[in-house]
Structure formats: C-alpha cells, structure tokens
Amino acid sequence: MSKLIAVVLCCLTMCSVAQAQRIKDVASIQGVRSNQLIGYGLVVGLPGTGEQSPFTEQSFRTMLTNFGISLDPNIKPKIKNVAAVAVHADLPPFIKPGQTIDVTVSSVGEASSLQGGTLLQTFLKGVDGNIYAVAQGSLVVSGFGAQGGDGSRIIVNTPTVGRIANGALVERAVPSGFASGDSLTLNLHYPDFSTAKALADVINMRLGAQPEKGYSIAEPLDAASVRVTAPRDPGQRVGFLATLENFEFTPADAPARVVVNSRTGTIVIGRDVRLLPAAITHGGLTVTISENQQVTQPNALAEGETAVTTQSIIDVNMADSRMFKFEPGVTLDQLVRAVNEVGAAPGDLMAILEALRQAGALQGELVVI
Known part of the structure; x- marks a missing residue:
C-alpha cells in the first residue's frame, strides 16, 4: 500500500503547472442538461423467478382491466412469471419526439431474477408529472443466480436489474432556453474565481472585445458562472458556440x-x-x-549566471x-x-x-x- 502512495505522489509531482484546456472540457452551458424519468411497470415471461406479492397482483389485475378482462376478486392468480419493476432513464438535452433512449429496469419486489423477461408498455414521467417517453422491450440481464435443494445459492452480478437498449420512445421534448435571450451562461465544473476571470478574459481577447473601453462580450458573474453575449438567431448561436467551446485557456491552479x-x-x-x-x-x-x-x-571561462x-x-x-x-x-x-x-x-x-x-x-x- 505504501508503494501505491508513492506512485500517486510521483504522478502528482511530475505535473508542473496547470495545462491549457478547452472551454468545453471545463464548463457547461446553463440550462442545457439531461432530465431524469421514472416509471412503474410489469415484466412478464419470467421462468418462475417472479413474485407473488400484493402490489404485483394488484398491478396485474389493473393491466387485465385495461385490456377489458375482468377477473373474479375471489380468484388469486398465480403469477410467478411476473415481476413489478421500476423503470428509469435519462432524457438527454435537445432530444426530439420519435428518437429512442436506453432504460434501466429494476425489481421492486421479491423476484429472484429478471432474466428472460419482457417489459410491458410503461409510461416514463418527469418531475413535472408529464409523460415524456414510453418504454417496452426485452431485457438484457448480465447477472444470474442458482439455488440448491439444501438452501445454498450463488449469485453472479445482479440478476434483478436489466437494461433495454433504445427501449423507450420519446413522446415529448423538454423546452430549452438555449435559443432565448441575448446571452448564455457558462458554468464551471469546479468553481474558482481565478478560473472564471481567466475564462472571461480569453473569450474577450479571442473575439476582439475591449473591456477597458466598456465593450465586453464575456463577464464573470461569480466563481462558477461567466455570462457571454450570443447571437439571437439559433443557427448563428450554434456556430458561435462551436467556435467558442474550442478556445483554449489555462485554468487556475487547484487549491492545496x-x-x-x-x-x-x-x-x-x-x-x-x-x-x-x-x-x-x-x-x-x-x-x-x-x-x-x-x-x-559558473566557470570563469564559461557563460552563465x-x-x-x-x-x-x-x-x-x-x-x-x-x-x-x-x-x-x-x-x-x-x-x-x-x-x-x-x-x-x-x-x-x-x-x-x-x-x-x-x-x-x-x-x-x-x-x-
């Protein structure tokens, strides 16, 4: 372990001053972010690894009712091939209706494995309660488990969590403030007053602004944010940012x-x-x-100081x-x-x-x- 400490120290001491970095690597545009989605659904087709819990049974009855099938309340269905699951995904910025995103499916009950299951149509909602995507498809589960008659068992990875690549279809776009207003705000990943000022200075210098004469394009707002004047036209704004994000500058040294x-x-x-x-x-x-x-x-006959x-x-x-x-x-x-x-x-x-x-x-x- 002491050798590990020495290796870490060697790597750090070999790094001299801070290196120049692109703006896109140290800052992000305020308001341009992903959004979290979540939903509740049923996975069917399991080979007896599902569950017989009250909320799974209730969800199963509700699903049949939506299909116009009425089940006798006194009949308790055997649904060991069904599992109740939570489905979540991240909705990237600028994604449009009709595009697809990946989803993660996790068991919320006593199901022992989701291997071989299929997720039925599940609505994915945002924090505002609106439906932004609909998920459905066959799960890919990397884990598996086995149990012996004496109660011994072995589990590799996590068999109760799976993914569906491109498993959700986007139905609604998230409004973005990217094309509104006369300016954009760049937020540093690691707030620092010196770095914020250096970022504003390099933008003003590269774009020909003269802050000393009252003409400034970039202005630091605090240790984390720099406001940049940008074109109003969306097409011009995209080109402006494509150029801006590739400017290089030297961030301030990290705190001791x-x-x-x-x-x-x-x-x-x-x-x-x-x-x-x-x-x-x-x-x-x-x-x-x-x-x-x-x-x-230095030697008397040699040049030097x-x-x-x-x-x-x-x-x-x-x-x-x-x-x-x-x-x-x-x-x-x-x-x-x-x-x-x-x-x-x-x-x-x-x-x-x-x-x-x-x-x-x-x-x-x-x-x-």
Missing part, C-alpha cells in the same frame, strides 16, 4: 488539498501543499527532513527518539516518501496528517472520504 480514502488507504496530495515547522512523535520512526541552500558559480539551488536532505532510521522533524518550506510529498522508505503503513501517514492539521502545520485542506 490532501485527500485521504480511509477505506482503501489511498492518499492523494496536491502539488501546492506545504508544511510549517513542526515535529511529530509517532511509533518507532525517526525522520528528519531539512533543506540547504547552495550557490552554484550564478544560481541558488535547494538540496533536500532526508534521513530515516529506527532509533528510539521516534521524532519527525522538518524545516520550513518542505513539501509534504518529501515527508511521505521518507515514511514509505521504512515501509510504514498508510494508517501511520493518516495519523501524521491529522496531527499536522490539528497543529496548524499543514498548509492545505485535509479531506477524508
């Missing part, structure tokens, strides 16, 4: 942060995390980290002093590397990080997930 996964022991350390002077006693380890400034003089370099010295041993000691400006990854050299467990490093945060010696946010 240490993320610890307490379940797996994975520790990810940001590039800008620093340590203040402190000392920690932990276990039987002695780790000393210091930095020495060295002046490098005098340079100041930093040499980090890390000393690790198992003496009885049990002390971690480091000087100002030492990066946290140097401490982690030193701990890894002696094969310490990730839990030891987690305890050290927590102690550093409590002591105020950790310049960065500690996030435990």
Whole structure:
C-alpha cells in the first residue's frame, strides 16, 4: 500500500503547472442538461423467478382491466412469471419526439431474477408529472443466480436489474432556453474565481472585445458562472458556440488539498501543499527532513549566471527518539516518501496528517472520504 502512495505522489509531482484546456472540457452551458424519468411497470415471461406479492397482483389485475378482462376478486392468480419493476432513464438535452433512449429496469419486489423477461408498455414521467417517453422491450440481464435443494445459492452480478437498449420512445421534448435571450451562461465544473476571470478574459481577447473601453462580450458573474453575449438567431448561436467551446485557456491552479480514502488507504496530495515547522512523535520512526541552500558559480571561462539551488536532505532510521522533524518550506510529498522508505503503513501517514492539521502545520485542506 505504501508503494501505491508513492506512485500517486510521483504522478502528482511530475505535473508542473496547470495545462491549457478547452472551454468545453471545463464548463457547461446553463440550462442545457439531461432530465431524469421514472416509471412503474410489469415484466412478464419470467421462468418462475417472479413474485407473488400484493402490489404485483394488484398491478396485474389493473393491466387485465385495461385490456377489458375482468377477473373474479375471489380468484388469486398465480403469477410467478411476473415481476413489478421500476423503470428509469435519462432524457438527454435537445432530444426530439420519435428518437429512442436506453432504460434501466429494476425489481421492486421479491423476484429472484429478471432474466428472460419482457417489459410491458410503461409510461416514463418527469418531475413535472408529464409523460415524456414510453418504454417496452426485452431485457438484457448480465447477472444470474442458482439455488440448491439444501438452501445454498450463488449469485453472479445482479440478476434483478436489466437494461433495454433504445427501449423507450420519446413522446415529448423538454423546452430549452438555449435559443432565448441575448446571452448564455457558462458554468464551471469546479468553481474558482481565478478560473472564471481567466475564462472571461480569453473569450474577450479571442473575439476582439475591449473591456477597458466598456465593450465586453464575456463577464464573470461569480466563481462558477461567466455570462457571454450570443447571437439571437439559433443557427448563428450554434456556430458561435462551436467556435467558442474550442478556445483554449489555462485554468487556475487547484487549491492545496490532501485527500485521504480511509477505506482503501489511498492518499492523494496536491502539488501546492506545504508544511510549517513542526515535529511529530509517532511509533518507532525517526525522520528528519531539512533543506540547504547552495550557490552554484559558473566557470570563469564559461557563460552563465550564478544560481541558488535547494538540496533536500532526508534521513530515516529506527532509533528510539521516534521524532519527525522538518524545516520550513518542505513539501509534504518529501515527508511521505521518507515514511514509505521504512515501509510504514498508510494508517501511520493518516495519523501524521491529522496531527499536522490539528497543529496548524499543514498548509492545505485535509479531506477524508
């Protein structure tokens, strides 16, 4: 596990400054999003893996009534080949009536498997209660289960959940505000004031705007949003965005942060995390980290300039002093590397990080997930 920490740190420290990215990779257009749909239906044709629950029976009777078949209330049908299911799907933006979307079907009762079943016509509704799609079709289930006479059983994957590719037909389009108004709003995936300003600056620069003279095309609204003036004509707006979303700019550096996964022991350390002077006693380890400034003089006959370099010295041993000691400006990854050299467990490093945060010696946010 300590090797895993070292690998993560190596990947992070090799990344220098933030790289240029396209606008389409860091931001999305406000109002252009998918919508969740959900419905309740019946899966039939199961090979005895269905259920005999009250709500399944009620749903079955209602279905027969809709087909004009009246069932005697005193007769209890045996419907082990039927299962009550919840059906859900995501309705993508700009999708039109007549197009199809994928649906996921999940058992809501005691059915042991949906393998081999067929979903009957199911209405999919949005949060507003309107029907936006109708689902129907044969399920594809990746899981299966088997049970012996002595009660032993084995289950691979999840046999009570299946999918129907292109299983729902869209009946209603979701209104979009994409073509309305004089402007669009770009929302950053990771809000940051510096990134929002850099995004607005590159749009103004590439499109010839002059904010200093009062002519601005893009304007940051807050840490997450940038408002951009756009053509009113839908066709021109599409072309405008096709050009805009491919502009490249350099987002601001991410905040100094240490993320610890307490379940797996994975520790990810940001590039800008620093340590203040402190000392920690932990276990039987002695780790000393210091930095020495060295002046490098060029040869008298060679061209060059005098340079100041930093040499980090890390000393690790198992003496009885049990002390971690480091000087100002030492990066946290140097401490982690030193701990890894002696094969310490990730839990030891987690305890050290927590102690550093409590002591105020950790310049960065500690996030435990």
